[in-house]
Amino acid sequence: MSSPGELKLSGWEVGETRKLPGMDVKKIGKDLYEIFIGPQHPGSGHMRIIVRLDGDVMVEVDPDLGYVHRTMEKLAEGRSFIKVIPLVERMAILDACNITLPYVEAVEKLMDIEPPERAKYLRVLLCEINRIASHLYGMGIFGVFLGHSTMYMWPFGDREVFVELAERLTGARLTHSYPVPGGVRRDVPEGFTDDLRKAVRYMRKRLEEYRKIFLDNPVIRARLEGVGVIPRNLAIELGIVGPNLRASGVEYDVRMVEPYEAYGELDFEVPVFEEGDALARAWVRVEEIKQSLRILEQVADKLDKMPREGFMHDKFWAKAPKLYKDVYSREGRVKLMPLFANLKVPAGKAFARAEAGRGEIVYYVESEGKFTPYRVRVVSPSFRNAIVFKYIAPGHRLMDLPAIYGSIDYFPPEADR
Amino acid sequence: MSLDAVRSRAEEALRGVYTGVEEGKGFVAFRVPAERVVEAAEALKSAGFDHVKSVTAVDRPKEGVIEVTYHVSSYSDPELARGIVGITVSLPRDNPRMPSLSRIWVSAEFQEREVFEFFGVVFEGHPDLRPILLIPPLAEKHPLRKDFIVKEEQVYKGGITKLEQPP
Amino acid sequence: MAGVVDTIISWIFWPPLFQLVIAPGLVAALAIVIFILWFERKTAARVQMRVGPYNVSPRLGGALQLIADLIRYSFQEPIIPKTVDTAAFILAPLAMLVISVVPTAAIPVSPLPWTWPIPMEHSLLVALALTTLSPVFLVAAGWASNNKFSVIGSTREAFMVTAYELVFIISLLAVAAPVHSYNLVEIVEAQAGWRMFAILNPLAFLAAFIAILMSTSGFPFEIPESEHEVVAGPFTEYSGLLYGIDMGAAYIKRYVMSVLLTIAFLGGWKPLDPQPGAGLLAGYIAPLVVVLVKATIVMAVMSFFRAVYGRYRLDQAVDLAWRVILPMALAGYALGLIYGYLGVI
Structure with missing residues (x-):
């Protein structure tokens, strides 16, 4: 956080144009009306946006992160x-599996083990369930930012x-x-599939109703078409991630x-739209839910x-006490093994990434061969998307700010870590 | 296998600039001296690595350096998109300064601010270098350095003190 | 004894007092607004797979929830910040409430002359003029709050006034032309049976309906108080009873304008036809009830939009009003002129 009076743009005169890679930026400034869309505001989430307005048009927008x-x-x-796994999970508990998965993969890379086949499918199962829940949450918040309370209640109910x-x-x-490093914690219960x-x-039936009430709603289309357009080269230049990138024409x-x-x-597709406006971003999320449903069917x-065995790597399962294996074969449930309490990871540096609901999350884990990591660096998708503000x-006009905010699905706790 | 193709293209782009290669698990890092980092970044950018995924700083007090690594990759080039290339710069711990790469890669702008406040690395030429996540009094202490010890709260062992009456 | 009862009844039902305070004035307004608020919350909840107000009176479907809310607001401490302009801060919502109810004095509910509060010769113009008074108090409430978000909300309300004011006036004048008079009683008398102006002149009816939505923050035009850019618009700093009044004032204004819409377009008290010799019940109360029922139906239709529409942006709403709704109102007015020229009605 910083005090807004010091937003110096280092000697930039009014009307002067400067070149940044891929864009020209020109300073406009006269009598600017400064408002803080701050943490205690229904339309801001856990962050502050410092907006300078010239009438109704926003001239400077400064995201003030770090409240969480x-x-x-x-x-x-x-x-x-x-x-560390429950620690980093708290970044975005909505898609907890997607957030912790790259960390676990990085630790597995350092230990040079790979989880068994069934564990990989179980991980994909939970990842896709989380992705659907996260997209529904994002669409719910998007709807309520535009004043559409039905689009707030329906996704939260379906979630x-x-x-x-x-x-x-x-x-x-x-x-x-x-x-967990080596596999997953549990297997699927009976009747789950x-x-x-x-x-x-x-969910497939409900997506059709979402389209009718939200995406094809004339008021919503008037609010979202052409708002917050991110052209393709700018999207690549700014380094944004996730559905925002795919709505701007980059297939990544x-x-x-x-x-x-796994x-x-x-077998699934990645939906890509060309327009790059807020409506395209909403459409990408709906299409991604459909693709996730497809993946879920195949995984099931x-x-x-x-x-029904082999959801944990043999390195750990072989050393588990006999009681564990008995309980598991009798009742199908298992607890976390005490071997993990003093897990020693060989020295090295690992880098892993995954596609979370909001975009690509990246981990860099460095270990010295001790019981605790030397450095864990995590860059969450929302932090990389903050540059859109x-x-x-x-x-844009002031009333477009909630539309832009909701369409990039910015989640402050994830960005602030 | 696919990482080799990425590695060879990066080596070709950085010919003569890098002083060492390190292959970590899942990425390839090239060591670059601090004076030539802008040149290396421009070379990588024109080779097709068009965005920064993470700006990582690691504090090594035993060697007296802070290492800043830029992990970059590509969106537009499908062959390069499979791998991640890093540029590592070693900076002296008592005065870590390096030129800012946000003029070349705009995606590094917010992450350089974060490294500035957590480690104290000054990026020269950054358009807007101020703390992004922390409040300024805390950012001056550079919390993520290894010598910043987080003090645990103590248990209060005293009794209830009476308020002193003003004279 | 009978004389005392008669005197009391004649005092209560004295038209200026009765129409302004009891029905269709303040008391009826509050009762109908409470019903409509409950209806709106319940229908929105049913659309959204929820239950809505339930716990306060389960057997009535939660209908007394609004009374509970009103009691809650009355007992809450109204906090008046030090930095506001106190007189304007307190008086603006109260004035808005009172001024919103005043147009009911110019609206007739029965064709019998002894039930009119004021001479009904130019009642359409009088009623229209009185409905235009209230927006200035909303702007005053926002200005008095000394808060940037309130000022932005007030500015938006001022912009919306430029959008809907003209549309509402022109579309209501479209019913005066076929009848060749501004007398609301004659306008109602000319609509017999199915010849309601809503069916004969649908353009003007639709334009007036949308103008009512724009003027009273109904979805999709809930712009001055939109919660997600300006915290509560002009009412950000209000709490307690003043906040309750603010939230209700928009609905009361909507009720009054719906009554005017009913009289002008939906045939008022038709199909009832009180004869000149009718007593209190058949001559005053019965047509009043018919008018109120029709107005409630109009307001209930407006409540449905809450569940379906989002919110327009301010410039899009003003753009819509000037580019689409105003031509529609003018076309309705022209249609009314044609009816008047050809002597159809």
Whole structure:
């Protein structure tokens, strides 16, 4: 956070144009009306946006981040490797599996192990459930920012279906902590795949209704068409991620570019739109939910066919006490193994990434061979998307700010870590 | 396998500039001296690496350096998109300064501000270098350095003190 | 004894007092607004897969929830910040409430002359003129709050006034032309059976309906108080009873304008036809009830939009009003002139 009076643009005169890579920026300034869309504001989330207005047109927009900063990178240096998983999960508990998965993959790369086949499919299962829930949350917040209360209630109600599925799978509604180095924590319960198929059918019907009430609604289309346009070269230059990038015509999805887990064997498409405005971003999210439903069906079929064992790497499973294996073969449930309490990871540097609901999340883990990591660096998708406020919002009217904010699906706790 | 193609193209672009190569798990990092980092960045940009994924700083007090690594990749080039290339710069710990790469890669702008406030690395030529996540009094202490110890709260062991009456 | 009762009844039902304070004035306004608020919340909830107000009176479907809310607002402490202009801050919502109710004095509810509060010769013009008074108090409330968000909300309301004012006046004048008079009683008398002006002149009816939505912050034009850019628009700094009045004032204004719309377009008290010798019940109360029922139906239709539409942007709403709705109102007016020329009615 910083005090707004010091927003110096280093000797930039009014009317002077400067060149940045891929764009020209010109300073406009006269009598500017400065308002703080601050933390206590219904339309701001946990952040402050400092807006300078010239009448109704925004001239400068300065995102003031850091209200939910929880010092995760510093805390991670003092905790054992397995305890970092619930720590980084708190960044965005909506898609908890997507957020913790790259960290677990980085630790696995350092230990040079790979999870068994069934564990990979289980991870993909939870990742896609989380992705659907996260997109529905984003669309709900987007609807309420535009004043459309039905679009707020419906996605949150439909999200319950998927959150309950996740609860049956992992035991917690939102904070799953499901992937662990070597595999996953639990296997699917009985009858899970049938409920999964029912949920997929239900969601397909509901997406049709969303289209009718929101995406084809003339008022919403008037609010969103042509608002917050990010042209393709600017999208690449600013380095934005996720559905915002795919709505601007760049076909980039980490699941296709560098397939991780079981994505290389699954059949799905990546929706790409050309216009780059807020409506395209909403459409990309709806299409991605459809693709996730497709993936879920394939995973459900695969899991039914695979034998029900081997969700944890042998390195750990072989050393588990006999009681564990007995309980598991009798009742199908298992707890976290005590081996993880003093997990020693060999020295090295690893880099891993995954496609979370909001975009690409990136981890850099460095270990010295001790029980705690030396450095954990995480760059979350919302932090990389924050630059949209500074460069895309100026020039629009004040009432476009919620439309832009909701369309890039900015999530402050994720950005602030 | 695909990382080799990325590595060879990056090596070709950075010929003569880098002083060492390090292959980590999942990325390739080239060591570059601080004076030539702008040249290396421009070379990589024209080779097709068009955005920065992360600006990472690691504090190594034993060697007395702070290492800043820019992990870059490509959106527009499908071959380069598969791999991640890093540029590592070693800066002396008591006065870490380096030229800012946000003129070349705009995507690094906010992340350089973050490295500035957490580690104290000054990026010369940055358009707007001020703390982004922390409040200025805390940012001056550069929290992520290894010598910033987070003090645990103590348990209050005293009794209830009576308020002193003003004279 | 009968004389005392008669005197009291004649005092209560003295038209100026009755129409302004009891019905269709303040008391009826509050009752109908409370019903409409409950209806709006309940229908929005049903559309949104929720239940809506439920706990306060489960057997009535939660209908007393609004009374509970009103009691809550009355007992809440109104906090008046030090930095506001106190007199304007307190008086603006009260004035808005009172001024919103005043047009009911110019609206007849029965064709019998002893029920008119004021001479009804130019009542259409009088009623229209009185409805234009209230926006200035909303702007005053926002200005008095000394808060940047309130000022932005007031500015938006001022912009919206330029959008809807003209449309509403022109579309209501479109019913005066076929009847060749500004007398609301004659306008109602000319609409017998199915010859309501809503069916004969749908353009003007639609324009007036949309103008009512624009003027009273109905979706999709809920712009001055939109919650997500300006916290509550001109009412950001209000709390307690003043806040309750502010939230209700928009609905009361909507009610009054709906009554005017009913009289002008939906045939008022038709199909009832009180004869000159009718007593209090058949001559005054019955047509009043018919008018109120029709006005409630109009307001209920407006409540449905809440669940379906988002919010327009300010410049889009003003653009829509001037480019689409105003030509529609002018076309309706021209249609009314044609009816008047050809002597159709």
